[in-house]
Amino acid sequence: MKKAFSYLGMAVLGGAISLGGYQLLLDKDVKAADSLPKNRLETIPTNYTTTYNKVNSVETYTDFTVAAEKTIHSVVHVKNTAVRTQTNPWAELFYGSGRGTRKYEQVGTGSGVIISADGYIVTNNHVIEDATDIEITLNNQKKYAAELIGTDPTNDIALLKIEVDFDLPYTPFANSDSVKIGEWVLAVGNPYNLTSTVTAGIVSAKGRDLEGNRNIESFIQTDAAVNPGNSGGALVNTRGELIGINTAISSKTGSFIGYSFAVPSNIAKKIIDDILEFGKVQQAILGINVDLTYKGEGVKIAGISELTEKTKTFDLKEGDIITRINNVKITKFSDLKGQLTAKRPGEFVDVTILRDGETFVKNVQLSKSVERYIASSFNWELKDLNNDEKKKMSISNGVKIINSDRDGEFYSLKGYIITKVNDKKVSNARETAQLLDKLSTSRQRVFIEMLNEEGEIERYIFQ
Known part of the structure; x- marks a missing residue:
């Protein structure tokens, strides 16, 4: 035990x-x-961004709520209705002319930005192109019929107006030249008919020229999500100021895949001012030809153009390299085009040039471009006749051929005056050029009556 x-x-x-x-x-x-x-390491909330705790570090915080609140009430939904005609050739053949034709409505949607308290709205031209009716829906869901004031297809801008009896909220313009790469921006619009949609991103590039696009060559590029329906909407800075009109996306699918493009606000504002004052856009030019083969920084002058309203060149010469317009750096042709598009004929600009290794600043008055009307199928450049030319030739109508691909040859038609096309009198160069191209494309015979330089009638058949 x-x-x-x-x-x-x-x-x-x-x-x-x-x-x-x-x-x-x-x-x-x-x-x-x-x-x-x-x-x-600290555990932090995920609704804001902070910096690591380091000596001399400064915590930064970007607030988008103010800009969003200011903008969503001034961005509108744009609905356009176009009446289309569809023809069934088989029905025309068996049942007679007009029996195979039907009319139908085609509806398109997009966005717009109210830019004044009295109802002016800017959008893209392609949003309302060929529309017979335009309807605006405000953020409060009230609907108004809109009047088309004017368009600029070249820069894809259109100006609308709605009549209201109260002051509308609007987005003020900012200076798009002051926008910096890396700056935060918001895109506001109505993608897929989802009203008042706000997306954020940064400015990825400026003066962006899109391959294959010959019209607009000075976009602001961002990575803010933009989708079908955003066209015509606002691109704003963090203060809620308008820096661009959202216009295009780069996509193989039709939806956003990382990049979007906006017409700079300076260009949009200038176009709107021109439409309101003159009824159409006044295109300003330097009066130069550009050497597009030049690969260095800046824009090289290849020669002085004669197609300007003024003949002064203000001492710009062939071989000069343009490096600045006023205080804006010019690195490529799209930068120069963007600056000129935002200016008016008659304005003076300081042009900084590099000539023989030395830098000069020339104060240049911008000219007004002479619009060219070219019948591509015939390689003819046409112009309207003035009253003196009509009186000299004793005619009441006609369009003059001022250039052709046969210039200098015995059978050149340069200087001839077209009076009739297919027995129809012509008097407008633009319309005549369009008519000739249309007839040529449709493979129809074209009968043209002309006056030679001696005033004698000559008739030609083209097929």
Whole structure:
């Protein structure tokens, strides 16, 4: 019995020693966990961005709520309705002329930006092109019929107007030349008919010219999500000021895949001012030809153009390299085009040029371009006749051929006056050029009556 108690006592003593040792080790482990370094990574909320805690670091915070609140009430939904005609040639053949024709309505949607309290709205030309009715829906869901004031297809801008009896919220213009690459921007519009949609991104590039696009060559590029329906909507800075009109996306699918493009606000504003004052856009030019083969920084002058309203060149010469317009750096042709598109004929600009290794600044007055009307199928450049020319030739109508691909040859028609096309009198150079191209494309015979330089009638058949 004593031996049994002895074994029991030894077992109890061993258990006590083991328990004490285990508690001692556990206490040390707990204390080690409590004494983690105080500068460990912090857990932070995910609804804002902070910086790491470093010496001399400054915490930055970009708030988009003010810009969004200012803009969503001035961005509108634009609905356009166009009446189309569809012809079934088989029905025409079997049932007679007019029996295979039907009219139908085609509806398109996009966005627009209210730019004044009295109801002027800017959008893209392609949003309302060929529309017979335009309807505007405000952010409060009220609907208004819109009047088309004017368009500029070249820069894809259109101006609308709605009549209201109260002041509308509007987005003020900002100076798009001051926009910087990397700056935060918001795109506001109605993608897929989802009203008042706001997306954020940064300015990825400026003066962007899209391959294959010969009209607009000075976009602001952003990575703010833009989808079908956003066209004509606002691109604003973090203060809620308009810096661009969202116009296009680069996509193989038709939806946003990373880049969007906007017409700069300076260009849009200038176009709107021209439409309101003159009824059409006044295109300003320097009066130069550009060397498009030049690969260096800047724009190289290839020559002085004669197709300007003024003949002064203000000492610009062939071989000069333009590096700045006023205080804006010019690195490529699209930069120059963007600056000129935002200016009016008659304005003076400071042109910084590099000539023979030296820098000069020339104060140049911008000219007005002479619009050219070219019948591509015939390689003829046409112009309207003035009253003196009509009086000299004793005619009441006609269009003059001022250039052709046969200039200098015996059978050149340069200087001839077209009086009739397919027995129809012509008097407008633009319409005549379009008519000749249309007839040529349809492979119809073209009968043209002309006056030669001696005033004699000559008739030609082209097919």
